[in-house]
Every structure is written in structure tokens, then in C-alpha cells.
Amino acid sequence: MLTQIAGALRRFNRLAAYLSGGVIIAASAILVWQVAVRYWLKWPTDWEIELCVMLLIISTFMSAAHTQAERGHVAIDMLDTMLSPRVNRWRLLLADTLTFAFCAFVAWNAWEFFHEAWADGKTSPSLWGPKLWIPYFFVAFGMTTLTLELALQAARHKEAA
Amino acid sequence: PTALAQTTLKLSHQFPAASTPDGDFRDRLAKQFAAEVEKRTNGQIKIVVYPGNSLMKTNTQFGAIRKGILDMTVLPLAYGGGEVPEVNLTLMPALITSYEQGLRWRTSPVGQQLEKLLEDKGIKVLTWVWQAGGIASSDKPMVAPDDVKGTKFRGGSREMDVMLKTAGAAITNVPSNEIYSGMQSRVLDAALTSSTSHISYRLFETSKSFTTGRDHSFWYMFEPLLISNDVFKKLTPEQQKVMVEVGLSLEKFAMEEAKKDDERAAEVFAKAGVKVVDMDEASFRKWQALAQQTAWKDFAERVKDGQRWMDMATSVK
Amino acid sequence: MDILTLSLLFAAATFIALFSGMPIAFAVGGVALVFMICFMPLAALSLVTETIYAELDNFTLLTIPLFVLMGAAIGKSRAGEDLYASLNRWLYRVPGGLGVANTMACSVFSAMCGSSPATCSAIGSSGIPQMRSRGYSEGLATGLIAAGGTLGILIPPSLTLILYGLATEQSIGKLFMAGVGPGLLLTVMFAAYVMWKYTREKRAARSSADASGDSSHALLQEEHYSWAERFESLPRFAPFLAVIAIVMIALYGGWATPSEVAGIGAFFSLLMVMAIYRCYRWADLRVILNGTVKESCMIMMIIGMSFLYTWVMSNLNITQEAAQWLVTLPIGKWGFFTAVCVLLLVLGFFLPPVAIILMVTPIILPALNAHGFDLIWFGVIMTIMLEAGLVTPPVGLNIFVINGIAPDIPLKAIMKGVMPFIVLMMLAVVLLTVVPGIAMWLPDHYQGS
Ligand code: NA
Numbered sequence: 001m002l003t004q005i006a007g008a009l010r011r012f013n014r015l016a017a018y019l020s021g022g023v024i025i026a027a028s029a030i031l032v033w034q035v036a037v038r039y040w041l042k043w044p045t046d047w048e049i050e051l052c053v054m055l056l057i058i059s060t061f062m063s064a065a066h067t068q069a070e071r072g073h074v075a076i077d078m079l080d081t082m083l084s085p086r087v088n089r090w091r092l093l094l095a096d097t098l099t100f101a102f103c104a105f106v107a108w109n110a111w112e113f114f115h116e117a118w119a120d121g122k123t124s125p126s127l128w129g130p131k132l133w134i135p136y137f138f139v140a141f142g143m144t145t146l147t148l149e150l151a152l153q154a155a156r157h158k159e160a161a
Numbered sequence: 162p163t164a165l166a167q168t169t170l171k172l173s174h175q176f177p178a179a180s181t182p183d184g185d186f187r188d189r190l191a192k193q194f195a196a197e198v199e200k201r202t203n204g205q206i207k208i209v210v211y212p213g214n215s216l217m218k219t220n221t222q223f224g225a226i227r228k229g230i231l232d233m234t235v236l237p238l239a240y241g242g243g244e245v246p247e248v249n250l251t252l253m254p255a256l257i258t259s260y261e262q263g264l265r266w267r268t269s270p271v272g273q274q275l276e277k278l279l280e281d282k283g284i285k286v287l288t289w290v291w292q293a294g295g296i297a298s299s300d301k302p303m304v305a306p307d308d309v310k311g312t313k314f315r316g317g318s319r320e321m322d323v324m325l326k327t328a329g330a331a332i333t334n335v336p337s338n339e340i341y342s343g344m345q346s347r348v349l350d351a352a353l354t355s356s357t358s359h360i361s362y363r364l365f366e367t368s369k370s371f372t373t374g375r376d377h378s379f380w381y382m383f384e385p386l387l388i389s390n391d392v393f394k395k396l397t398p399e400q401q402k403v404m405v406e407v408g409l410s411l412e413k414f415a416m417e418e419a420k421k422d423d424e425r426a427a428e429v430f431a432k433a434g435v436k437v438v439d440m441d442e443a444s445f446r447k448w449q450a451l452a453q454q455t456a457w458k459d460f461a462e463r464v465k466d467g468q469r470w471m472d473m474a475t476s477v478k
Numbered sequence: 479m480d481i482l483t484l485s486l487l488f489a490a491a492t493f494i495a496l497f498s499g500m501p502i503a504f505a506v507g508g509v510a511l512v513f514m515i516c517f518m519p520l521a522a523l524s525l526v527t528e529t530i531y532a533e534l535d536n537f538t539l540l541t542i543p544l545f546v547l548m549g550a551a552i553g554k555s556r557a558g559e560d561l562y563a564s565l566n567r568w569l570y571r572v573p574g575g576l577g578v579a580n581t582m583a584c585s586v587f588s589a590m591c592g593s594s595p596a597t598c599s600a601i602g603s604s605g606i607p608q609m610r611s612r613g614y615s616e617g618l619a620t621g622l623i624a625a626g627g628t629l630g631i632l633i634p635p636s637l638t639l640i641l642y643g644l645a646t647e648q649s650i651g652k653l654f655m656a657g658v659g660p661g662l663l664l665t666v667m668f669a670a671y672v673m674w675k676y677t678r679e680k681r682a683a684r685s686s687a688d689a690s691g692d693s694s695h696a697l698l699q700e701e702h703y704s705w706a707e708r709f710e711s712l713p714r715f716a717p718f719l720a721v722i723a724i725v726m727i728a729l730y731g732g733w734a735t736p737s738e739v740a741g742i743g744a745f746f747s748l749l750m751v752m753a754i755y756r757c758y759r760w761a762d763l764r765v766i767l768n769g770t771v772k773e774s775c776m777i778m779m780i781i782g783m784s785f786l787y788t789w790v791m792s793n794l795n796i797t798q799e800a801a802q803w804l805v806t807l808p809i810g811k812w813g814f815f816t817a818v819c820v821l822l823l824v825l826g827f828f829l830p831p832v833a834i835i836l837m838v839t840p841i842i843l844p845a846l847n848a849h850g851f852d853l854i855w856f857g858v859i860m861t862i863m864l865e866a867g868l869v870t871p872p873v874g875l876n877i878f879v880i881n882g883i884a885p886d887i888p889l890k891a892i893m894k895g896v897m898p899f900i901v902l903m904m905l906a907v908v909l910l911t912v913v914p915g916i917a918m919w920l921p922d923h924y925q926g927s
């Protein structure tokens with residue numbers, strides 16, 4: 001059961017990561033568009049940068065879990081070779097637990113952050129003025145999937161220890 | 162804690178630290194306030210000033226002071242426009258016509274309603290500060306609405322953008338730290354900001370003409386000294402009295418310094434070889450007519466009780 | 479608790495968290511959170527996500543994922559290999575030629591972007607595997623890119639110099655010009671070191687080959703290319719030159735701001751790789767996408783969380799008190815200068831350059847003025863000191879970026895490899911102090927125009 005859930009989560013995170021990559025490409029295309037229409041057509045460009053900022057923040061958070069699954073969040077591994085394997089197992093279990101605790105807190109706080117923006121109908125103060133709950137939602141969602149991924153990794157470590 | 166215990170308050174703002182007597186006056190305002198309060202409370206209240214975003218990011222300050230996480234700030238109030246749309250009134254094109262008129266808001270219904278609204282949101286105003294602004298242009302001077310037609314213009318706020326867009330400007334949004342290089346490379350043709358920011362962003366190095374904010378300006382911004390209500394309520398009545406009095410006493414200082422900066426901006430740009438022009442009465446009237454049809458209307462329709470706010474504001478002579 | 483105890487506690491907690499094996503991003507975030515709980519009003523906890531978001535909500539910073547995409551498109555396709563193979567035909571006679579080429583590439587890339595991790599990532603993703611496959615030691619290949627990447631904040635355009643200019647009310651144009659000379663100086667110093675080190679590594683490989691009879695080391699593979707073979711490789715440079723040309727025209731021709739250039743570079747690099755190297759199948763694209771998101775997410779998470787860390791440190795007033803204390807020391811002009819450099823180096827162990835500039839500059843500025851330092855010159859010195867911070871443990875963003883690109887190389891090897899470059903940076907600071915003209919010649923001569 002647990003392995004099935006873990007598998008489903010991994011597949012979902014991988015999909016989210018590929019989409020995040022697509023979002024980064026989209027942001028680059030929007031910038032090319034902005035530069036082109038501003039230079040040749042003298043069009044106003046009042047929403048492009050703000051949209052790109054949102055897209056790039058969304059892509060960062062939505063790919064966090066997949067990055068963690070592939071151990072892409074760099075850690076200092078110098079003690080790995082200096083301590084005994086037994087001590088290392090416990091050290092890594094502790095590290096994973098602390099990481100989980102921190103991310104769980106941020107995830108919870110991010111949902112609050114999202115909820116506040118949603119309830120107050122907060123918008124960006126610019127002329128374009130998009131609703132802010134949209135990017136905030138992806139921050140909270142991304143932190144949540146990251147936290148779940150960390151929980152699964154910690155559980156696996158515990159089995160190993 | 163006892164009332165006599167020392168309280169340390171943190172004051173954060175986004176402006177550069179003033180290292181010389183003619184440095185950024187908003188930082189000097191904060192420091193003078195801190196020194197005077199410390200003196201008059203015999204050291205009971207100590208205020209630490211964090212300039213230049215060194216404590217908190219510009220955009221976080223409004224929310225943080227509401228929640229009592231940040232104690233004090235000097236803040237362009239319109240930055241809170243996404244959270245409290247009413248505050249867009251304080252950066253409304255051609256609504257304020259002079260510093261004196263702006264300060265009369267404080268004792269008029271519009272100012273009192275504004276202070277009450279802010280208090281409901283957890284913020285107390287200590288010093289009323291208005292600041293005029295001008296337009297730096299990398300080509301010909303921007304004086305009347307016709308001049309901005311077809312230019313890549315950075316208005317910097319919602320209501321200014323609404324008006325400039327109707328005037329035919331191509332609103333171009335670049336981050337504030339890229340105004341300088343944007344003007345230099347002509348990605349931007351013109352930028353609108355306060356006289357002080359024109360100086361501190363060093364736009365005189367990359368522009369050809371400058372429309373000053375002295376005499377006539379359609380750009381007046383409210384950037385008061387604020388304290389969090391939560392924090393204020395925790396002070397003793399005597400301490401509160403000192404804070405209010407010191408705040409009030411600095412109003413004149415702020416106005417004079419803002420006026421000086423309008424002159425200083427003109428000098429600095431002229432010295433850098435930039436063509437400096439003032440806005441004439443007729444051009445200002447044109448801007449005001451345009452603002453009425455665009456930004457004022459936008460505000461009246463979009464914001465709750467918007468028309469009432471506009472009526473109160475326009476009734477201040 | 480007094481400020482010294484608090485600072486030591488903060489530093490100790492940082493070391494423990496980082497060496498525990500927690501991912502860097504969450505280790506610095508966790509330390510910040512614990513200190514918030516212990517020493518700040520509880521209400522501050524509700525601002526954690528907002529602080530991270532507000533700091534990331536900055537377009538200049540968000541160019542990093544775009545530059546990473548640019549690097550990945552070239553590095554994860556055949557394009558990078560092809561480019562280096564062609565370069566190698568021209569440079570194989572020069573000892574350490576490929577390393578020198580990489581140093582130059584870092585310099586050129588720095589002239590396009592104001593970000594150090596972006597430079598590291600874009601050049602390193604093809605540069606490191608290519609140098610490794612030609613026998614360069616792990617330390618030399620990674621140290622060179624990590625250090626070369628730091629030039630991003632010295633060679634204009636530079637985000638840190640802009641912030642310094644705003645904080646000190648100095649001309650940003652002049653600061654940029656002052657960064658050019660020292661940027662070139664460091665490039666030459668780095669390149670010279672690479673040639674020297676390469677020669678030593680090759681000699682060591684030869685003597686061990688003589689001893690063991692096994693001469694299979696990549697450094698000892700003799701190559702020869704005729705002029706015909708060299709010229710044959712020339713067309714292969716064309717697509718890269720085209721992308722660089724598009725970027726340079728956009729940047730210097732008034733089409734785009736430095737940040738927008740990131741998008742243009744990424745878009746056209748990807749387009750080039752798809753059109754010329756035929757990487758349009760999902761199998762090719764997924765490798766590029768996966769590499770891009772993993773690395774950019776890692777970097778952006780570290781940056782976001784380190785803002786939380788910075789916020790807490792600023793709130794506890796540690797940095798400001800340290801700077802304040804320094805200003806009051808009766809140690810004279812050059813004593814003060816040395817002390818400031820040491821402070822910048824120590825702060826650089828923990829904090830990113832931007833944070834240090836924002837916190838330290840306002841406090842030391844009056845003293846700098848009083849001692850009569852040229853603020854343009856000092857901006858360059860400060861930037862070089864902060865560059866060192868990008869490659870020093872425990873928090874050294876460039877080191878982590880390299881670790882992300884080359885996960886098989888242990889962090890220890892990277893840190894060891896980068897040490898000589900830190901020494902070179904310090905040497906550059908000394909040189910600039912003795913001969914300020916290296917920085918000041920250009921701004922002084924262009925003052926009129
Ligand atoms: Na640069």
C-alpha cells in the first residue's frame with residue numbers, strides 16, 4: 001500500500017517537474033515576445049515581467065518534490081566518509097526528520113499565506129493586477145508534495161536504520 | 162513587563178542610508194524621530210533604524226506592520242494597494258496640487274477617514290509626509306500629455322499607469338533596479354518617480370531631459386512614518402503622547418526637505434548636462450482633466466466607496 | 479544574552495545543521511526558524527512564507543532558471559561536446575588550453591549576466607564534463623568553474639555593484655567601468671594558474687605512468703590536428719556565435735534589459751539545439767527539462783531559504799553590531815580597511831553578497847568617508863571579497879551549484895580545488911590596494927564623456 005502511494009506520488013511529482021520545465025521555457029518565450037513587440041511595434045509591455053516572475057516562482061516550488069526524490073537538493077556529505085556507517089545512518093535519519101519538520105512547517109504556513117490572500121481577495125498593485133492566491137496556491141501545493149516526499153524518504157531511512 | 166522597562170523598536174525602510182547631512186531625507190526623518198523619542202522618554206524607548214531594505218523587503222513591510230511583526234516604517238502607502246485598495250488614493254495623479262494642500266488632508270475628513278481606515282487595519286500614522294516627483298526622459302522633455310504619446314514609459318503605480326496609457330504611452334514595466342540601465346539602453350524612454358529617488362537612482366546619468374516636480378507636478382505620493390497599532394497600544398499613555406508629538410513636530414521638516422529635494426533634483430540634473438524644464442499651469446490642467454477621466458474614474462468604480470473618497474479628497478482646497 | 483554569545487550560537491547552529499547532512503536550503507531555513515522561535519516574537523512565524531516569497535518576487539533573481547535552461551540546453555545535448563571538440567582542435571597545443579578557454583567563457587558570460595550561480599551553471603554544465611574527460615583533476619575542473627563563475631558579480635553588468643551604488647550614492651556607470659579592469663586581471667590570474675596547475679598535473683601523470691608502465695591517463699593522450707582539420711571545425715562555432723550575437727545585440731543595442739537577456743539567451747539556445755542538433759524528440763527534451771528544473775529548483779530554494787536566514791540574522795542585529803563595533807575600533811585607516819575585509823570574508827562564509835551589501839554598507843559608509851577611501855574603488859574591493867564568499871564553506875552558493883552539475887565529485891574535492899582561487903582573489907585585493915589604477919583607470923578616463 002505504502003509503496004503504491006509512494007509510486008503514485010513520485011509519478012505525479014515527475015510530471016509536475018516536467019511541466020515546471022515547460023513553464024521555464026514558456027517564460028523565456030514570453031520574454032522574447034516582450035522584447036520583440038516593444039522594439040518593433042512599440043506595444044505596451046505591462047504584464048509580461050510580472051507573469052514571468054510568477055511562472056518562475058511556481059516552477060521552482062512545483063519541482064521541489066521531484067528534485068528531492070532525485071536527491072537534487074545538495075547537502076554537505078563530508079561526514080559520510082569520516083563516521084562509521086552506524087553513526088551515519090542515525091545522523092541521516094535525524095537530518096531527514098529535521099528537514100521534514102522544517103518543510104512541514106513551511107507548507108502549513110504557506111497554506112495560511114494562500115488562504116489569507118484568497119479570503120481578502122488580494123491582488124498585485126500593478127495595472128494588470130492579477131489575483132495573488134494563484135501563485136501562492138502553487139507555493140503551498142509544492143511545499144506540501146515536498147513534505148510528503150520527505151516523509152516517505154524518512155520512513156525508508158528508518159526501515160534501513 | 163513594567164512600563165519603565167526599556168523598549169526597543171525596529172524601524173525599517175527602503176531608502177538609502179543618509180551618511181551626509183544632505184543624504185536621503187526619509188532616512189534622516191527616521192533617525193531624527195528615533196533620537197528625539199529616545200531623548201524625551203529618557204531612553205525608555207530606543208528605535209533602531211534599518212535603512213535600504215536591510216531588515217525587510219519593501220513589499221513585505223505593509224503586511225508586517227499590520228500584523229505587528231514590524232514595529233515602524235517609512236513607507237509609500239500606495240504599496241499596500243493590493244491589500245487595501247483605498248490607499249491608491251494617496252498616489253493619485255493630479256489630485257494633490259501642493260505640499261500645503263496635501264498636509265491639509267490631515268485635518269480634513271479625507272485624512273481623518275484615511276487614518277481611521279488604517280487604524281482598523283492595524284496601522285497608525287505618526288508623521289504625514291508628501292513628496293512630489295518628476296519625469297526623467299531619455300529624449301525630449303515630457304511636459305504635456307501629448308509628449309508621452311508613443312514613448313516607453315514606466316509609471317510605477319496602477320493609477321499613474323491608467324492615466325499614462327490613455328495618454329498614449331506604451332507602459333513598460335521594468336524592475337526599479339533596472340530603470341537606470343533601461344534608460345541607458347533606451348529600453349525605457351521615460352520614468353516617473355519622486356525627486357529624491359531620481360537623485361538616488363542616479364537617473365541624471367542616463368537621461369536627456371528632466372521635468373521637475375517643483376511648482377506643478379501631477380505626481381504627489383504619500384509616504385508617512387507609520388507605527389504598528391499593536392506596538393503603539395503596548396506603550397504607556399505618556400510614551401504614546403511623546404510618539405504622537407514627535408511625529409507631528411517632524412511634519413514641517415519633512416515638507417521642507419521634500420521641497421529642497423525638488424530643487425536639488427533640478428540642480429543635479431542641470432549640472433549633469435540634462436535639459437531641465439518645469440511643468441506649466443496649462444499642462445498641469447491638461448493632466449488633471451485626463452486624470453479625472455481615467456485614474457479618478459477607475460478608482461471611483463473599482464474601490465468600495467471610491468466616489469465618496471474622491472469627493473472628500475477633491476473638497477480639500 | 480549578549481550579542482557575541484548569540485553570534486557564536488548562530489554560527490555553531492549553522493555548522494551543525496549543514497554538516498548533519500540536511501539539504502543546504504532546508505538547513506539554513508531550519509536554523510532561521512529555530513532562532514525565530516527562540517529569540518523573536520512568535521507572530522514573526524506567520525511571516526515565513528511571505529518573506530521567502532517577497533524575496534523571490536524579484537525578476538533579476540529569477541533570471542537564474544533561465545540561464546540554467548540555457549546551460550542545460552547546451553550541456554545536456556551534443557552541442558556542448560561539439561563546441562569543446564572544436565575548441566580543442568585549436569587549443570590542444572596550449573598547456574591547459576581547455577581550462578583557459580573555460581576561464582574566458584566565464585568572463586564572457588559574466589559580461590552578459592549579473593549573477594554568479596548562473597555563470598557557473600551555464601559554463602559548468604558542459605565545461606566540467608569536457609575537462610574531466612580530457613584528464614583534468616576533479617579539483618581543478620570544478621574549482622576553476624566555481625571561481626570563474628564569481629566573476630559574474632564583478633564584470634558588468636553586476637547586481638551587487640548596482641546595489642552598492644544605490645547604497646553609497648555612487649555612479650553605477652563608473653562602478654561598472656571600475657569592475658572591468660579587475661575582472662580582466664582576475665581572469666588572467668585564473669588562466670595563468672590553470673596553465674601552471676595543468677602542467678604540474680601532466681608531469682605527475684607522466685612520472686606515475688613511467689613508474690607503472692600504464693600510460694592510459696587522459697592527460698597523456700597525444701593528439702594532433704592539422705590546419706585543415708582545424709578549419710573544418712570552424713562552421714561548428716557558427717550556431718554558438720549566432721546565439722552570442724543575438725544576445726549581445728539585444729543587450730547593447732537597446733532592445734532588452736540585462737534580465738530580459740536571460741530569456742533571449744535561453745530561448746535561442748534551446749531553439750539552436752533543437753534545430754541544429756535535432757533535439758526535438760521527447761527523449762532528448764526530457765533530459766534537458768529534468769536537468770533544468772532540478773538544478774534551478776535547488777539554487778532557487780537555497781536562495782529563498784537563505785533570505786529567511788538573512789532576515790533572522792538582521793533581526794537579531796548580529797551583522798550590524800559587528801560592523802558597528804568595527805567602526806569604533808581605533809586602528810587607523812589601513813587597520814580599518816583590513817578589518818573590514820576580514821569582516822566581509824567572515825560574513826561571506828554564511829551570507830550571500832546582496833545581503834552583506836545591504837546590511838554592512840550603511841554602517842561602514844561614514845567611516846569609509848572619514849578615512850577618505852574612494853568609494854568606487856572600495857566597491858570593487860568589496861565585490862571581490864564577496865566573490866570569495868560565494869566559494870567558501872559552509873554556505874557557498876557556487877560550490878553547491880557545481881555539486882549539482884557534477885554530483886559524482888565529492889564536495890570536499892570542490893572545496894579543495896577552489897582554495898587556490900580564493901588565494902588569487904585575496905592577491906588581487908592586495909594588488910588593487912597597491913595599484914588602484916587597475917580599477918580606476920577606466921572610470922577616471924571616461925569621466926568627461
Ligand atoms: Na556580470
Ligand code: NA
Nearest residue numbers: 826827867873
Ligand atoms: Na560562503
